[in-house]
Amino acid sequence: MVKAADRAKNPARSSVWLETRTSRSGGGPAGLDRDRIVAAAIRMLDEEGLAKLSMRKLAAELNVTAMSLYWYVDTKDDIIEYAVDTVYGEIDLAAVDAAGDWRDRMRVLALDYRRMLVRHPWMSPCAGYYLNIGPHAIAVGGKIQETIRDTGLPMDRQPSAMSAVFQFVYGYGTIQSQFESRAAQAGMSQNEFYGESIKAFRDDPQFMEALEPMTDLLDERASHGSVTEIWDRDFDYALDVLVAGIEVMVARESAAGTGT
Template identity: 35%
Template sequence: MPAEQKPEIASVWTRPRRQREQLSREQIVAEAVRLLDADGIEALSMRKLGTRLDAGATSLYRHVANKDELIELVVDEVYGELTVPTAAGPEEWRDAAARSAYSLRAMILRHPWVASVLGQVGLVHLGPNVTKMSERMAAVYRTAGFRQAETELALSTVISYVIGMATSEAAYLSLIARSGRTEREFAETLRGDGASEGDGASEGDGGGAGDTRTEDPAKVREETFDYGLQRVLDGLRARLDSTAP
């Protein structure tokens, strides 16, 4: 008796593309990304997406079996926006790692919904963009000199920091957008008067450039993100030094 064959797990990436369809997979994915950017992950449904495309849900199911497959596709789509530079040698790894982290942060801020679904994607199947970008990022840490067993751990540490910070930023920016104010106006509202009556300067700065009311909130967010990122990279640099032969 032949050995029992295990059924293959279906994957959206192995599903044959239908030719000469009025609606293409690319159109479905692009519209799904626009829907998610506008309304968030809770708003995504096959029926709502079909309405936006002026097509019935049945038309969508010819390309994707369910919402989970659609999420795999849209995550892979936005991963294609990442810029991951190569590191020619160990001395270049830190700059390449930082630039990759900034690119991931920018992508999450453009698509705030993605952070909440990153952990749900790729457990069984990885799309081409996710696979390519993940390998490029891992290559940076291998070039740095991390041992094989530590490469993934080092990369995961940086990615976890980026996702955590960017998710917090995205939530803050969404709150501002709902308020109808600019980021600077919103920051002023949170500060209140910013100083005691009659005191035109923040504490200890004499009213100069250090006055928090004159700071660019976007610049402050970026500086805060960079401070934490550099400290994470400091730790990884120290780890490399401690394990150097």
Template identity: 45%
Template sequence: MVTAADRAKGPARASVWLGGKVTRTRRTDQPAGLDLDKITAATVRLLDSEGLAKFSMRRLAAELGVTAMSVYWYVDTKDDLLELALDAVMGELALPGTDEDGGDQDRSGDRDQGRSVDRDQDRSGDRDQGQSVDRDQDRSGGQGAGDWRVQLRRLAAGYRSILVRHPWVSPLVGVFLNIGPHAVKFAAASQDVMRHADLPLRGQTGGLAAVFQFVYGFGTVEGHFRDRCARAGMTQDEYHRHAMGGMSEQPSLRRTFEQAQDVMAARGGDTVEEMRERDFDFALDLLIAGIEAKREAGEGPERGSAAADGH
């Protein structure tokens, strides 16, 4: 509960990027080799391996082989570190306009894009960002990498991969402002892509919300499902068969299960990964088609101004 005394001190600091203590240099009595980048990288590793609920400054200090007070020299609170970690993983995204859309690979310490994709391939079968881009170009009628549709799909696929590789990210989105340098670059790139879609200014934020809220929900569920399967010691396909078998045996669920069989068969795909990819691709196609329909219906900036002039 926020007390009157707390309010009198001013509003709570909204972000580590807005005035929090972030110290990059070490004191002479601090452990050699310890710095903020290493602390942030260790935070990401712990969050990936143990999850958000188990993360603590004490656990982080043990991982680094230092005292908790050594960590507090660099940041004020655990929340500060969570914000820094959140922005660090956003640095894994490939953004349009960078070298081969590869991003600044050294901006995330030793976690470069190549290794991120390798990890994703290990967890996701044959799904990687390169194949996603190939599919995007096929669906876009051979449009080049500079086309806004291809770029939007690329950003969507990248954001989804972040949510899947790092399931702890989704609970933090909205808790923090997420205005670190990597997140701001991603937001700017997304806005630039949407401007090239020729939607009017009043509709561009809605277009971005439609795409990235969908990706957020899809990637969050996917990431949690992967974790659930891993905790159960099963592959995704094994878990899926186990769950479907259990549903088919329950009288209260049997009718719903049987009705869903035709839809699932029509969707196609022999594995959970394949079914998921088909759903994601089709849903994203629908969203992009909606943006195109809005533009073609005369709601682009030039048509809108012409209509206002009575032409």
């Protein structure tokens, strides 16, 4: 068994995907396997978040003892890493392949990645905390790299373009997921929560002067009846801006290479 203390000694190399697990003697509880454990963990994470996931609560959800889980995983971190990789598998790579040129593939990847982050609000902090080296995460990373490579940017520029697009998607999806969670916690729809929040500070005299330069923008946003429409519209246009920026940089690099 891999102890948490042992992992703390070398966190840069700590991952369920890098460790050889010691076989348990005998057999585990009937009807229980790792896939079932991870599926239950994902349901709990979606409903309650990272802070409330525990081996005890997960075992109760599965109607087994907490010790039963240790036939299949060594620590709670193992379960979270498996959960992270499982939700990466929700990104439809077949749809990416069918999309056509790099622009279309990039849009499919970006939209699916954003949707995954919004469906699973716990995913954002985990993606930055754990090594994303499970089979699904690596497959997604490979498709992202292929897409960026096909833009025509030179190799030393490709990581920057990848960061520009997919760090944007990560940030956008994270903010959207947290906003949706906050509205749900308040017992309100997104539209209700957004409308009440904007009204609260626009009606407060202490903010009026500071908000004066933003009046047109706030009015424009208020003209939309749906927060979902705003999320989708702004995401689509921002992604178009990034794609256009890559096209400009490809042309610039090409001109520099020919000396024109």
